[in-house]
Amino acid sequence: MKVAVVLFTRDLRVHDNPALSAASRAAEHVVPLFVHDPALPAGRNRRWFLDESLTDLKESLRRLGADLVELRGDPVHEAVRVAKAVGAEGLGLARDVSGFARDRERRLEQACADERIALKTFPGVTVVPPDAVRPGGGDHYKVFTPYWRAWQGQKPRDVEGAPRRLRLPEKLPKSWFQDRKAHPDAAGGETAARKRLTDWLPHLEVYDQFHDDLAADRTSRLSPYLHFGCLSPRELAARAEGRAGAEPFIRQLCWRDFYHQVLLAFPGLRREKYRAGAEDSWRDEADAFQAWQEGHTGIPIVDAGMRQLRSEGWMHNRARLITASYLTKHLDADWRLGGDHFFDLLLDGDVANNYGNWQWVAGTGNDTRPYRRFNPVRQAERFDPRGDYVRRYVPELADLEGGAVHAPWKLPEARRKQLRYPAPLAMP
């Protein structure tokens, strides 16, 4: 093949990118393309992260001899337009699972067929392709543990390196975007992801011991890189495998795959309750919801989590569980509202993982114990026993020592008044 176009979506990397590798092998000239789609909503945090990731990708592609053509518009229309302009015979992209992505893929299939361009889709968004593991008689796994067993039995595809060299065709469409200068301390992008991975891997050994410790903050923090595909989940699993302490971590990557196969089978995950028969009616109290969003519920561990989200665009997994449970099971508010708020602010905001987890917590999703309700104070005492996580994010309580910080309503009234901290909206 003379020319192929690679349409990047959320696989913003050159290492272990099956679509890019295949194009580099099959075609003499490769056109890497990214199309900013105005129809795809992204919160402000994900916008800057995407920007940094694209800048980094462009630099990596230039080092390999190519470049990144960046356009704006409907990706289907733009990809076919570019393919025709450069005389491409083939177009490759990573398969994805959301309703939005699958609709884009279907439209691309049709448009490519009309123009006699060969469209090829590739794995890479998950460790194991979401349609590769199926239970007998069903289209997807509804419960995690049997999925985990079947997932572990899969023969994984080989991890691919970055292409050695890429060659652009002579005539290239002009990028819609001006060149941005890469910032050496940029948090987004493949370079930062690979550095983070290398720095963090030695901590894998103690992952099981510390991954629920809120104050220690010792999880990988790789989720935004996985979301944008700056890091290949398959390569991440391969680099973890065989190391001491790998299994509990790889199990988390399997949870990610699990929700991806749920979303593939149930595209309504973001709005419709997943479990037929689940109770799905909620109280609509705007003031309580706003207090939760702003971290003023009067439950310190909930407020700490919500303020971490607001200030960092990220929240520790244990805090996500506690804050989501408090919203749905104590304040009785709709999981969709909470899910949308998270989705808006999270750097790793992801339809499959976000709404899959929200439905799990709310009892409308994949939890086999849907009536489970976390007691936030007991959770705090267990996972933030010294109160350091709360003091880090709730400065009003910084003077309270040790675990006393988790229940300020138990303090003598005079002391409580000095704190300027609200009474609980709902008791634990």
Ligand SMILES: Cc1cc2nc3c(=O)[nH]c(=O)nc-3n(C[C@H](O)[C@H](O)[C@H](O)COP(=O)(O)OP(=O)(O)OC[C@H]3O[C@@H](n4cnc5c(N)ncnc54)[C@H](O)[C@@H]3O)c2cc1C
């Ligand atoms: C209410 C709620 C909402 C969530 N929303 C998102 C979201 O929008 N995007 C997102 O990536 N994760 C989401 N999670 C899952 C989890 O909280 C984050 O993936 C994790 O905190 C990211 O931190 P880390 O990279 O340090 O994780 P680590 O503990 O280092 O785990 C490694 C990777 O495993 C995956 N993973 C870990 N836990 C889960 C899980 N419970 N479900 C699915 N994948 C998991 C992530 O890709 C993560 O990066 C949500 C969890 C809850 C309870």
